[in-house]
Amino acid sequence: MSQRFVILDGSSLMYRAFYALPPLTDSRGEPTNAIFGFSNMLTKIMGELQPDKLVIAFDKGRQTFRTERYAEYKGTRDKTPEELLAQIPLLHEFAAAFGISFIEKERYEADDIIGTLSTQAAGAGHEVMVITGDRDALQLVRPNLQVLLTKKGISEMKTYDEAAFREEYGFEPIRLIDLKGLMGDTSDNIPGVPGVGPKTASKLLIEYGTLEEVLAHIDDISGKKLKERLTENKEQALMSKELATIECNVPDLTLDWEAYAVTPDHVRMQTFCDRYELRAVWKNFVKLYGEGDTAPVLDFSQTAPETIDLTSKTWTAAEVTEKLAAAEALAISGIFAGKAPFAKLTGVALCTLPAHEHGFVTAEGEPYEKLLAVLGSVPTVALSGLKAYYQAGWQPAENYLDTELAAYLLHPESNRYQVENLAQEYLGQTLPEGLTDAQEKAVWESDILAEVQQMLTAKLQELGMQELYSKIELPLVEVLASMEQKGIYINRQELDSKGQELSARLDSLQQDIYTLAGREFNINSPKQLGEVLFEDLQLPPVKKTKTGYSTNAEVLETLRAKHPVVELVLNYRTLSKLKSTYIDGMRDLIGDTGRIYTTFNQTVTATGRLSSSDPNLQNIPVRTEEGRTIRALFEPGEGYDYLLSADYSQIELRILAHMSADERFIDAFVQNQDIHARTAAEVFNVPLNEVDSTLRRHAKAVNFGIVYGISDFGLAKDLHIEKKEAKRYIDNYFARYTGVKAFLDKTVEQAHQDGYVKTMFDRRRELAAINSRNFMQRSLAERMAMNTPIQGTAADIIKLAMISVYKELQAAGVKSRILLQVHDELVLEVVESEMDKVQGILKKAMEQVVKLSVPLLIDMHAGKNWAEAK
Structure with missing residues (x-):
């Protein structure tokens, strides 16, 4: 009796599912998007096609009889992403739990397994459906055998029978191998005949039937160049056809009809879905087969x-x-x-x-x-x-x-x-x-x-x-x-005045740049700027991109001392960004009340920090004169007298001292010493009273660099020193602050085991690449493992402080109120008569919100605008 036999090209469909869906991981950081997509597709297939038998065919490895024939076969393909490779064992588990036969063979591709089983089943009179994303399988189409080709990732499929194939190609399905022999296949690195494309190849096959017949009638083919190409590449064309031909007689592979029955295992599937947190996969499974004897995953x-x-x-x-x-x-x-x-x-x-x-x-x-x-x-x-x-x-x-x-x-x-x-x-x-x-x-x-x-x-x-x-x-x-x-209220008149001032300064800078460059050009065009710097002025190119010379900030910083025009271009970019982002950008956002209403995003950053948008008030430079002039535009609104800033003092370093339990670090904060000067004294082995501004600046870079997992290369770049010297700084730091070193090492080690890191308040961040074989990805994940517990804990503390301040202000019945949160800083709008009370609330709420082994301190400043309050 004829049955419906469905064969899935697991390799192709997993690949398509992986790229069709956004990155998904479980709580341990293990990628699951390909399995999720594959499950959705399988549920659709089982529901719509209702196969009697089902098989998944999969590639065993890259070494096959084709690579033995032609070593460059598929040689141009990118390496399979680690996140996809990691899910192949999951597909094995999934297939076993679903009760689906999973077949792979040494030296053969999934296509060959599909070709062998599908042709045998079709020859026996069964209705065969091959589901794949690879057009090579269309050569298998014949009586009783259809190929369903996935489109738009994995959500849609087009069905090819003999009539549909002929309508699209103009010849029989088996002639697809002759087409590949002539035109090649770039995705598989099959060479074909150079210069012969799909239109020419199809025309030749429609006229002559097969590749061999085309080559036998070269003299009859019009076009001198085409004749030469066919004559010179006969052997290559025949080899290409051989490579493109699916093997339909894989040794020791015959239909095992009983083995291809789908025998779902509810317990195994529920265990699999629980392990990888694939609730939607379990839901798909339950739709098809019910809950079986297992406890339901969901109640409601x-x-x-x-x-x-x-x-x-x-x-x-x-x-x-x-x-x-x-x-x-x-x-x-x-x-x-x-x-x-x-x-x-x-x-x-x-x-x-x-x-x-x-x-x-x-x-x-x-x-x-x-x-x-x-x-x-x-x-x-x-x-x-x-x-x-x-x-x-x-x-x-x-x-x-x-x-x-x-x-x-x-x-x-x-x-x-x-x-x-x-x-x-x-x-x-x-x-x-x-x-x-x-x-x-x-x-x-x-x-x-x-x-x-x-x-x-x-x-x-x-x-x-x-x-x-x-x-x-x-x-x-x-x-x-x-x-x-x-x-928050913004002085529109001052905003417009500042805009005019910046426009004048930009115009002046532009003329100075033109004078130094020797000609006019579009300063905002990387291409034109690159031509001026590296061709006209003959500065040494630092980096090239696909479109020409790189002129990013890093490159320009490297060239700053090479020519005075570079300094002017950097200044121009800074002022231009300030004007477009804040002056021009904020003008359109001012409401009828004269106030700007930013949005605080609670679900954007991976560390737990808040972000701000429309406009982004957290990115206004605080240490530059231009940034301070932007902050000066923000003032207390009607009915208020001052803006009050309350800023945590070195909160991340204090958290690092607490979490690492480093005695020297803790002692410095307990004694309320200048932590950067103390670090300089420790690292550079000089008395505390002899630490100068340069040593303090270097120590500050090391302190904050350690929090962010900085490398010797990164520190050298920040301080403009040799990499060897930067390494000595870091080594000396860890030699003195052994508790910090031990804490960071333990944190990274634990992250490798768990796949995530946590803050003091149990905020988690999954690190999917922490065990990646890619060095760059793994190193980045390790730096995240070091800094996330510190940054995330700081974010948690500031959020707790905001809640506490807000409630205390309400309880006190004051008019003063919180307006902004910018990293470690709160900005309030305050009535003069309430200033002492509000400052007292801030000090108590922010400094006592959590108990650490070091004191939490805040700096408070009030002013008639935000710049004065900082």
Whole structure:
């Protein structure tokens, strides 16, 4: 009896899945995106094709009978990425758990296994389907044998039978090998006949049938050059055809029909999915085969219907009360109108758990008021983007699960935390095609949030980050929402005046550059600047790119002393960036109130630091005169008298002293010594009172360099000294601060074992490349392992301080308020009569927020603008 036999080209499909999906890793940093994509595709195949038998064919290695014939075969291919290689053993495990035969053979490619099994099965009268991303397999098409070619990564497939192939190519499928003999194949490094492309090759085959016939009729072919090429490359063409031919008689490989039955193992699959945190893969498996005898991975989501009514009814106040009273959890998705931070909430889609009932509430009237009243009584309220709800008037609560924040804590490198991303990563679902209605999309999102909320909560608890979420990240949202809505006043008149001043200085610089260069050119064009520096002025080229000479900042710094024009170009770039980014950029962002409303991003940096955008107020240079003039534009608004800056003093070094327990380091801070001078005395072996400004500057570079895992090369570059001398500085540092050295070494060693590092507050950062065989990637990961616990702990402490200051200011009933957070600094808008009280709150809240073995200290300065307050 005829059966449907599906053969998967595992090598091709894994490769396509890897590149089709964004990088995904488990909590240990192990890559899983290829397996995730492969699972999605397999689920689709099993559901749509319903094969009776299934096999996965895979390449055994790069050495095959083809490389024995032609050593350069596939020789131009890039090395397989480490992150993909790491997932091949996972595919073996996955196939075994799924109960799918996995076949690979020494000296043969997956194509040859596919060719042998597919032709045997087709010859026996079975319906055969080969699924691959490699067009070479099209030569196998024949009666009973179709090839399904993946397109757009792995999401779509085009089916080729004999008719479809003829329609596209104009000849029989088996003639594909003759086509490759003539035109070659760059992806496999098959040479073919130089100068013969697909159009010429196809035309010749349509006329003569086979490569051998083409070569036998060279004299009849028009075109002198083509004749010469065919004559000179006969042997190469025949060899190319041989290389392109799939072997359909692999030794010791015959149909084992019973072995190709799919025999899923629920326990093994659940263990596999748990091990690599592939919940969506388990969900796909359950869709096909049910849960079997295993315990369900999910509690609430298993009750979710396969399809939901996206036009869910609008609930009355009574229905809100009734349904939420019975809910163990609630998932909501709001519809917002307008621009943050003043966007209005117009409606809310709801999904209750465990009942999975869907409803909608308009953000006005009695049902909405009832919803707000009972939200606090539901054990968990899952939503995405809590800050917007606070800004729309919702009250803070401890039962909110912001899925965006939770997903960020679990994978801080991702930057993909929106509902659609979570649907794909955790559930293997995508936004329904054509879904544009705002209410229907909100209903869909609420359903997704209902399904993922328990997964996220369980994972936070498993990894020990529940307290980090509930004590730091969740309460911080309210603080950030408030800061964004407050904004900061900017003096528009001074801004315009500064813009005119910078324009005049840029014009003057431009003319000076033209004079020194000897001609006019576009200073902002790297190509034209490179021509001026390296051709006209004959400066030594430092680095070249594909498009010409490199003129980046590093190159120009190297050339600074070679010609005065370089200094002017660097100045020009600095002023030009300040003008475009801050003067021109901020002018368009000033609101009717005269204030600028930046956005504080809580889910962007991998270390836990906050970032700022539209505009980025954290990147204004603080140590340059130009940067200070930009800061001077920010002033206290109406009703306030001063801006007050509170800045942690050397917080990262203090954290390093505490975490390393280095006695010398701790002693310096306990005695309130100048840490850089003390370090200089230790490293350069001079009395503390003889440390000069140069030695202190060098020691400062070493201190902060150690925090960031700096190398001797990097330190030499920063200090403009020889690499040997920089190495001596670092060696002397570690010889004196042995506790620091031991701490950093232990941290890196632990990272190699665990695949991640943690802060004092259990914030994790996965380091996927920590055990990479690529030296550069591994070294970068090791530097991250050194600096993340320090930077991340500093970020956690500053966040705790912000929460504490915010609450203390509220409790004191003062008008003064926090406006900005910039790295280790808080900026407040203060009423003069409250200055002493506010400073007292800042000192207590920031310096006592956490107990370290060294004192935490802040510096405070007030002024009539931000520059004066720094």
